[in-house]
Amino acid sequence: MPAIVRILARRLATSLVVLIGVSILIFAIARIIPGDPARIALGPNATADAVAVLRDKLHLNDSIIAQYGYFIADLFHGDLGISLYTNRAVTRDIADFLPATLELVFVSGLMMVMLGIPLGVLSARYRGTWIDHTIRLVTLLGVSAPGFVWAVILMLVFAYFVPIFPVAGRLSDGSGFQPITGFLLFDTLISGNIRAFGDALWHLILPAFALALSGIGQAARLVRSNMVETYNKPYIEMVEAYGFSARRIANRYAFRPSLIPSLTIIGLDFAAMLGNAFLVESVYAWPGLSKYGVAVILRKDLNAIVGTVLIISAMFLIVNIIVDLLVSVVNPRIRLSERPA
């Protein structure tokens, strides 16, 4: 069995354990927060009888362990319960809201990798020169303010003062496009609607960039510092002594060894965007899962809280598995030390 498959199998197994742990934790926490979910859902004017009926329906009078049992039994049927906030199946809500967030985070992550890493490499290759100083100053700006601040600034400048980009939403009003999967870039492409694709992309750029900025800065600074350290290694002196070109040394011999420590952190940054997306989604009225998640927590919508947290945890784990696989591709030591169990 190839090493990659073994690593994947092991990581999937541990991820399942983590997911079970998370589900227990969030299930318990959601029920410990003060306040009666049934009362909050029905409002202050509901009768005590109505509240009692709802409590019974939600199994709230059973022990917490029994409640968890019901939850797991439903989960095996792909049922996360009904949201008290939207009054729809939680799975339905997640299917509606998740694609918007994933699309946003994915494009942000792409920006982080495609801009942050090359900036870091450039900065390290020209360390000590004005190119390096400029990149470090600009990336410092990127990391020194949180995403939502950039969201507001970018919106003001590029959507209000100089209205190049749309202010909010995922599509222009009256575009009349009917989403299929919810991933608009994908949907518009497969339906061949280039106009709508451009429109969706146009709406995506500002929020994605705002969300990506601190990640870009962090990735660039991280790649730079790891690479500058690598430049002092004997194997770089060796290839310099053999006259390999500076560009080749930067892009290959110094870049790849220094990518190993950088990748893990970039992966974590990428996963953290799922959480950071909330404020950016709020600023740009982006109908995503982060916004939904906060709304249901405030309403103590038990099923929706647990469902949302589980989905976000699963995303986190998936990103981590991808990062681990990438690291093992880049680092032969990990690949080769992986022995058959």
Place this chain on the structure above:
Amino acid sequence: MTAPTLKIENLKLGFKLWSGMIEVLHGISLHIGKGERVALVGESGSGKSVTARIVLGMLQEMSSARISGGLTFEGIDLDKLKPRDRHHLRGTRMSMIFQDPTSSLNPVYPIFTQFREVLARANPAISDAEARMKAITALADVSINEPERVLDSYAFQLSGGMNQRVMIAMALANNPSLLLADEPGTALDVTVQAQTLKLMSDLVEQHGTSVLFISHNLGVVREFADRVYVIYKGRIVEQGLTKQLFSNPQHPYTRALLAAVPRITGGGIPDIAEDTAGFHDPLIAHPGASEKELLS
């Protein structure tokens, strides 16, 4: 007489720091004839390694380095060469072997990737198959039994001695006229070091390669070098044929250096005099071994 492979004249090196200039080399002169093996001996920080890096043109890239003096390589004044042409000499006409072979090989690429690129320095159009064949021959020359397997391995999978052989094979792969060996194998254990040095010694003789052998190990120098320059704090203090210098060391520093070698026959580590009187005495050249006499 033909031009020496390398001639260094009155080479000075300083670093400009915030606190002012630091002088590292105070004008050293040495040369290496064709096929000659010359040792540059001295303690850490005496300026041995920087000399090799200046020859390759690596220190010149540092903005804080101030370098003066003449460098002639096979009759060509290196400082008059265009940077491009000078850079082209690296890895083709001159190559270098480092102290620690294992950490001098890139940990994330297999040996072949690096070997191929070294070969491509001399022949950029080299094909994969051709490079592989050449690399296998070169590795077989350094007595590696399974060159195919070694080429597909990573440095961390091979022993230090094996990596040192790989380094030697790489260094000689393009048939350079000058090999700079900067404390080769100091990081290896003594028996392996002796084996690989013997190997290197045989190979450079076959290829007719000139060698600048940088070391602090006097035993190794005595075996390996035709001539010796002793360097102390950026000055050459004594020079001569290996035989002359070891049988009749003249300079106080050379004597101290020779006395500092621990003897296996007993007496343990010798007492090393704190007194450095005479260490700064001017250069002593053995009869017939001064720059003037040898280059005339």
